[in-house]
Amino acid sequence: MIKLYDYELSGNCYKIRLLMSFLGIEYTPELIDFYPGKQHKSKEFRTVNPLEQLPVIDDNGFVLRDAQAILVYLASKYDSSNQWYPRDDAAKLGEIAQWLAFADAITGSSSAARLHDALFYHEIDLDAVRASAHRLFRILDEHLFFAEEVGQNWICPGDCPTIADIACFPYVMLSEEGGISRMTYPALRRWCDRFKRIPNFCVMSGVFPAGPSDTA
Amino acid sequence: MTTALQELWYPVASSTDLVKRHVYQAQLLGREFAVWRADDGYVNVWENRCLHRGVRLSIGINDGRELKCQYHGWRYANRTAGCTYIPAHPADAPARTICNNTYPTQEAFGLIWTGDAAQGDLPDMNGFENYTVLRPIPVNAPQQLVALALAEYTFADGCQSTTDDDRSITITAKEGQSIRFFVQPCDSNLTIIRGLLNRKALGSDRISILKHHNFLLDELRGQIEAKATNLETPAPMVAKIAKISQELSEIPSESGDPRVADLRVQLMKKEMTAEGVVSLQFRAVKGKLPTFQPGAHIDVHLQNGLIRQYSLTNGPGETDQYTIGVKREPDSRGGSVAIHDDLREGDVLAISAPRNNFPLRRDALHTIFIAGGIGVTPLISMGRTLNAQGLGFEFHYFVQSEDHAAFKTVMGEFDRALTVHKGLAPDETGTKLREILNEPGQARHVYICGPGPMLESALEIAREQGWADEAVHFEYFKNTTEIDDTSSFEIDLARSALSLTVPAGQTILQVLRENGINMGSSCEQGACGTCRCGVIEGEVNHQDVYLSPAEKTEGKSIMTCVSRAAGDRLILDI
Numbered sequence: 001m002i003k004l005y006d007y008e009l010s011g012n013c014y015k016i017r018l019l020m021s022f023l024g025i026e027y028t029p030e031l032i033d034f035y036p037g038k039q040h041k042s043k044e045f046r047t048v049n050p051l052e053q054l055p056v057i058d059d060n061g062f063v064l065r066d067a068q069a070i071l072v073y074l075a076s077k078y079d080s081s082n083q084w085y086p087r088d089d090a091a092k093l094g095e096i097a098q099w100l101a102f103a104d105a106i107t108g109s110s111s112a113a114r115l116h117d118a119l120f121y122h123e124i125d126l127d128a129v130r131a132s133a134h135r136l137f138r139i140l141d142e143h144l145f146f147a148e149e150v151g152q153n154w155i156c157p158g159d160c161p162t163i164a165d166i167a168c169f170p171y172v173m174l175s176e177e178g179g180i181s182r183m184t185y186p187a188l189r190r191w192c193d194r195f196k197r198i199p200n201f202c203v204m205s206g207v208f209p210a211g212p213s214d215t216a
Numbered sequence: 217m218t219t220a221l222q223e224l225w226y227p228v229a230s231s232t233d234l235v236k237r238h239v240y241q242a243q244l245l246g247r248e249f250a251v252w253r254a255d256d257g258y259v260n261v262w263e264n265r266c267l268h269r270g271v272r273l274s275i276g277i278n279d280g281r282e283l284k285c286q287y288h289g290w291r292y293a294n295r296t297a298g299c300t301y302i303p304a305h306p307a308d309a310p311a312r313t314i315c316n317n318t319y320p321t322q323e324a325f326g327l328i329w330t331g332d333a334a335q336g337d338l339p340d341m342n343g344f345e346n347y348t349v350l351r352p353i354p355v356n357a358p359q360q361l362v363a364l365a366l367a368e369y370t371f372a373d374g375c376q377s378t379t380d381d382d383r384s385i386t387i388t389a390k391e392g393q394s395i396r397f398f399v400q401p402c403d404s405n406l407t408i409i410r411g412l413l414n415r416k417a418l419g420s421d422r423i424s425i426l427k428h429h430n431f432l433l434d435e436l437r438g439q440i441e442a443k444a445t446n447l448e449t450p451a452p453m454v455a456k457i458a459k460i461s462q463e464l465s466e467i468p469s470e471s472g473d474p475r476v477a478d479l480r481v482q483l484m485k486k487e488m489t490a491e492g493v494v495s496l497q498f499r500a501v502k503g504k505l506p507t508f509q510p511g512a513h514i515d516v517h518l519q520n521g522l523i524r525q526y527s528l529t530n531g532p533g534e535t536d537q538y539t540i541g542v543k544r545e546p547d548s549r550g551g552s553v554a555i556h557d558d559l560r561e562g563d564v565l566a567i568s569a570p571r572n573n574f575p576l577r578r579d580a581l582h583t584i585f586i587a588g589g590i591g592v593t594p595l596i597s598m599g600r601t602l603n604a605q606g607l608g609f610e611f612h613y614f615v616q617s618e619d620h621a622a623f624k625t626v627m628g629e630f631d632r633a634l635t636v637h638k639g640l641a642p643d644e645t646g647t648k649l650r651e652i653l654n655e656p657g658q659a660r661h662v663y664i665c666g667p668g669p670m671l672e673s674a675l676e677i678a679r680e681q682g683w684a685d686e687a688v689h690f691e692y693f694k695n696t697t698e699i700d701d702t703s704s705f706e707i708d709l710a711r712s713a714l715s716l717t718v719p720a721g722q723t724i725l726q727v728l729r730e731n732g733i734n735m736g737s738s739c740e741q742g743a744c745g746t747c748r749c750g751v752i753e754g755e756v757n758h759q760d761v762y763l764s765p766a767e768k769t770e771g772k773s774i775m776t777c778v779s780r781a782a783g784d785r786l787i788l789d790i
Contacts, residue, residue: 142351142430142434145351146423146426146427149422149423149426150423182241183241183242183243183248183274183402184354184402184406184408186229186233186240186241186352189238189240189241190233190235190238193237193238208275208286210277211237211277211278211279211284212237212279212606213236213237214236214237214255214280
């Protein structure tokens with residue numbers, strides 16, 4: 001069974017939990033006390049990931065770090081529907097990679113602001129990371145507005161969400177914990193509602209479920 | 217005190233922002249709004265704040281009829297913003313004073329308009345009968361800076377700009393294309409540009425127009441924000457949040473008859489819904505109708521002076537009208553006959569605000585409704601509430617024949633949960649009730665309303681089958697008990713520090729009123745529960761049909777309209 005080095009309040013770990021839930025993959029969580037225990041900086045954990053970051057998975061001895069990389073691996077190996085990371089669609093794989101990098105930038109800004117406000121990372125330059133999160137949200141909101149205009153619901157074109165949506169969702173949804181309001185990003189707020197209505201969606205602390213859509 | 221700015225209409229959203237089952241977050245002059253469209257199309261603009269713990273309602277759940285706060289599940293009704301349910305108090309009806317602040321709203325030209333105290337007309341939109349709403353652009357800068365920059369906006373050859381009295385900015389190009397901009401001052405340093413083009417663009421033409429202006433406005437935003445960063449950032453605006461509306465915070469005025477009927481409604485629709493049963497639909501003559509909860513009833517003051525109670529059949533969020541059902545009872549005192557024969561569409565009547573003495577729990581795992589004849593009305597409202605929330609229930613409706621089944625159309629939504637039992641003799645009804653009630657259990661609740669004999673037999677059967685008293689809820693529509701008012705006794709009023717004598721032939725309620733104690737009442741025959749009063753000491757001779765047997769035994773409450781002291785003296789908590 002897959003082992004997930006996990007921390008409940010980590011949005012990056014949440015990305016992996018989301019995909020596992022969507023795909024119905026069972027896993028064993030290996031809980032790492034990120035705060036206040038700083039267990040990710042322990043000698044034992046450094047042998048798992050020298051970058052001292054979560055998440056990491058161990059799939060029968062194959063160890064992989066980095067949330068985006070793990071999404072690519074799990075979707076490629078375990079998604080029989082070929083929806084989350086369509087292996088034969090070059091253009092779409094390119095777009096997904098583009099947005100995975102974008103998601104990493106969201107982590108670097110929105111998540112950093114949250115670490116400052118919620119987990120006492122006082123060395124972070126709060127104004128700078130908030131400003132860059134807003135810059136990214138403006139771009140994503142505009143992208144989603146024009147996607148909606150042509151009847152598209154997700155970050156990459158097509159009828160289904162991909163791992164690009166999963167990679168962007170957690171630190172968009174948790175942005176207010178870092179003092180980053182989403183009020184002026186209405187298309188982004190609607191996309192969050194749609195994302196929460198994906199079958200088998202799961203929550204984490206600070207992320208509420210959506211109500212039923214009108215299709216019921 | 218409102219300022220001139222607060223009386224203006226501002227656009228705060230595009231119509232297309234309010235997708236189904238979504239809650240949009242807006243801000244105007246420092247005040248935040250939760251904006252949501254109900255399934256009936258109504259657009260709600262509310263204070264973005266739950267009355268309970270102040271959590272933003274914009275993160276709440278729009279279920280199409282009500283808005284539910286994410287924090288502790290308080291529910292607020294479409295249109296009225298009145299609280300309809302508090303999960304921590306599942307057996308109680310929330311007070312009518314729990315009502316969120318709502319703001320004036322209009323939807324026009326593809327935009328949602330509001331304002332703190334907006335009044336008068338929307339800006340004149342001559343020449344914009346056909347329009348395309350541009351993508352709104354938020355700018356981190358004060359309103360004045362944005363307005364000045366917009367006057368210089370150029371999107372084609374020969375653009376001319378005019379600034380109107382209503383503060384809109386219109387840019388007209390040589391070939392007749394026009395853009396009208398409105399600026400929405402969210403806060404002192406946050407402004408949203410909302411633009412309309414004076415023609416309806418479709419398909420790829422629409423996309424390229426939207427992209428073209430989005431690009432130009434984004435450029436403009438860059439310039440404005442660069443300027444704004446060189447200025448000192450103004451202090452944020454602070455919107456005052458009114459604690460509670462004036463009307464709700466006032467103590468109701470004293471009146472001789474506390475059965476106040478301060479609502480004026482007009483009969484919009486009167487139609488037969490079953491053999492001998494008429495359905496009546498009322499709308500407010502002005503303003504909104506107050507919030508109701510499932511199980512609530514209203515007093516209807518008839519033209520012949522009679523006051524009658526009728527339960528609302530409305531579903532959740534169905535707040536633009538009240539619907540009641542009235543059965544013709546030729547042998548009664550004339551209320552129903554007057555309604556059937558004399559009341560016409562268009563007539564104006566006085567009614568009371570809804571009162572709920574028959575609250576519905578929404579925390580049951582399973583709910584059983586048992587309706588007999590016209591007793592179906594409060595249960596329809598309850599069933600529709602559970603149905604809308606996808607909570608499990610079964611609905612048993614006992615009628616004389618198919619022709620006697622009322623409100624069939626609206627009950628169609630119950631689908632397979634509904635069973636209509638037709639033409640059963642009393643013993644057959646008993647057998648059927650035994651079947652229906654054969655499985656009492658944890659978090660299972662039953663609600664019964666119907667004619668006296670049927671109700672009593674249902675209560676008896678429920679007790680025999682082991683249903684707990686707290687799980688069996690019932691409402692009589694009349695009290696057929698022969699009231700014995702021959703006793704005479706003393707009442708001591710603990711809070712009013714008064715001692716009074718209730719003589720034979722008078723009720724406690726009458727004596728209270730004669731002595732200036734204003735006690736609410738409704739049916740005045742011991743069926744509705746409105747005139748309930750706490751008992752501190754003394755034994756009660758209960759003659760009502762409202763209290764449950766357990767409550768009667770406990771002796772802590774009395775229905776002052778019919779019940780009396782069993783001994784010489786009662787101490788009442790009033």
